[in-house]
Amino acid sequence: MKRRIRWTLPRQRSAMGLLFVAPWLLGFALLFAAPMLESLRFSLHQLTFTGDGLTFEYIGLGNFRKALFENAEYNRTLTEAVTDMLVNVPLILLFSLFSASLLNQKFRGRGLARAVFFLPVILASGVAAEMAHVDLMGMVMDNASLETAGDEGSALLQSFELRELLLRSGMNIVLVDYLTGAVDRIYEIVSASGVQMLIFLAGLQSISPALYEASRIEGATGYEAFWKITFPMVSPLIVTNVVYSVIDNFTNNQMTLLIRNTAFKSLDFGLGSAMSWLYFLIISLLLVILTALISRKVFYYD
Template sequence: MIFKKRSLSAKKSWLGFYFILPFIFGFLFFFLYPFIQSIVFSMSRLVINPDGYSLAFVRWENYRKALLVHPDFLRVFLTTISNILADVPLIIFFSIFAALLLNQRFKGRLLVRTIFFLPVIMGAGIILALERTDFMTELLQTGQDLPGGFLSGSSLKAFLLQLKLPELGLKYILNIVDKVPIIIRASGIQILIFLAGLKAIPSSLYEASKVEGATGWEDFWFITLPLISPLIVTNIVYTVIDSFTAGSNDLVKLIRDTAFGGAGYGVSTAMANLYFFTIALLLAITVVISARWVFYQED
């Protein structure tokens, strides 16, 4: 019987290759080939003519143009990267917090969850891109003279300024306060992932710790956090990827505008490549560092 099972699974194991065959084709034609081309393009002057395009090799010229000649690229590049770096920890903290909140049992939980995941539907693509530049949202959110704007940044700012806290720390806090809506609305998928992770923790662990007399605080640090720590890495990676491909990202806009009507395809691909390799480096560092303290359940 065991023998038959083995031979069956060995016989069918190569079938899996057929299932993934479409991906291999797609990867070669619509991914790897363009990927290599983009590296070639970034080192060439690209001219489009009626029957295709021609390339002239210019080595690092496009990179030099992007970094040293282009008036905005370096500034937008650095701002975008540092914004992503600043937002990632906030998004991770918030989504862990929200997932813990949603994991509890209370009345109206389904409704609250439906609302929490609404940003997954709305916070993507064109809507987000338009909103960033929208006047009404700005007017309502800064709420200078508007009555009832107690939840908006400005009145909170005035309150905090009166507290006479050290200026640098205060600026950092105010910056975070300004970002609250952005952080919340960028956390939809991350909350989902953490929530699924919390559901997967066996309840027997909590029961055992209750018997031992552990507090909820200890439960969190010694059970919950270690068990969802692999997901923190997943979520960091997801958040970084999500924010650098977002349509609301200024750098993405700049790269597109440079390609179609700006300094040309060569410079634009050079910009995109710089962007990708920076992000890839950051992701690699994150994964290496986090691998040290991530806890993997052995089973």
């Protein structure tokens, strides 16, 4: 007699997890795996255009050495990309968690407020960029750029004044530079926080109100309830948002523009592929380190 498989709860969860990632696995196998392996092949060869097509000359790690030690822009652009990530990601997490906590409160017009907070994500997307091709939108964008150029001096002055004020108060110069940098890039932070805010908002709404009721009965303040209940309960989502924010921060910057220009404008596909693989390995290493560090403090509620 054939033995039947017992569908225990852990086994059911494993099956649901596999079913959840099945579309991604299928898409990766059919659409992404072959180009990824082809780019690895390109990075190890010198490609030359001939009358018969592309010719491959194996040079090993020559393209990687050229990117790291001969290209004048790669190391500088890579350093700037990593620095911007280290500055932006903590600010994005703080702003999105703070916004989600505010939008989780019950007040009239809450749906409209959530839409307003998510609006910068739509404006920063490719949809708004495509609208710039319309004559009217182009005129509006040109006028906005002129106004921005006119206000740039005053914005820098305000940032300088804030820096001087913080330095006079005795604050550390490293922290002062970080805070003034956050002020200078406030629109960038708001534009990149919409998805993370929605993820935090979903996590906040899943917290049982009984936990807050019990804390109020015990005499806990709102500050204590946040750090003892809210923050631990949404800590698994911090890992998710860190991974998303790091990848989102790295997908559209000067580094990707350099790789694109090297491959498709200079037609140096080997060097462009080597640059992209180095970039991919650095991003992967940063994600592993950040995930390992944050996961130690994550609280999972069972």
